[in-house]
Amino acid sequence: MKAWKYDEYGGVDTLKLISDAAVPEINDDQVLVRVVAAALNPVDFKRRLGYFQATDSPLPVIPGYDVAGVVVRVGNTVKGLKEGDEVYGDVNEKALEGPKQFGSLAEYTAVEEKLLALKPKNLDFVQVAALPLAIETAYEGLERADFCEGKSILVLNGAGGVGSLVIQFFTCRVEVNTQSR
Known part of the structure; x- marks a missing residue:
């Protein structure tokens, strides 16, 4: 899949678009989301600059916290979501405490069910991703x-x-x- 990734901390030039990233595997409590829209926040560039190295996941990192998309696979213990559901949420439960190595700036991301909500019908993917x-x-x-x-x-x-x-x-x-x- 395509994804934005960085292998080292630094400026925007460390961020590269790759086309050979592996589609994430999901745990029992997670869903695989096909990303339709993702938002960028100040925490994203601060993380890339290395401000949170002490609590960050190991490099390389596919950044991104906010996501909106469609569920394409559900884990064994997922009860409230199903394939085809349109969802949105923050892929990290706590922004600075061990953020995920594989975030929302990719074609697919794995997210715990409890971190997602159904997308309201009156909002589009870009609106809810923000x-x-x-x-x-x-x-x-x-x-x-x-x-x-x-x-x-x-x-x-x-x-x-x-x-x-x-x-x-x-x-x-x-x-x-x-x-x-």
């Missing part, structure tokens, strides 16, 4: 700030992925609270 890591970051940031009713928040640079999602979370929360009164 969500996972940004939405996780926005939500976790609001949780860590103990954001709740009665508190104010200032979102600087709200035009990016995380900032725009924080604004949307806040807007949805205000609408829900207003409607419940």
Whole structure:
């Protein structure tokens, strides 16, 4: 299969498109996803630069966290997904603690069932591929700030992925609270 890969840490020139990568094998709790769209996040280039060497998987690496695609094979213990399901998610449960050696910047990737969700019918693959890591970051940031009713928040640079999602979370929360009164 085709995939983006790097064999050493460094600048963008270390990233190479290869056409002979092996299709990943899946574990019992995983599905094989044919990648339709993948997103790039700041963690992707920081990882390539070697910022997380102490906790990274061994080189070579096929990078990428966010994925949207179609399930083509399911592991033996997978119960909630089936072949043909359109899914999206973050292929790594924890971004910096042992990220996978084989990520989403390939034609296929292996992902644990618990890390995927069915793609909403009203969104396309590109739209849902842009969500996972940004939405996780926005939500976790609001949780860590103990954001709740009665508190104010200032979102600087709200035009990016995380900032725009924080604004949307806040807007949805205000609408829900207003409607419940």
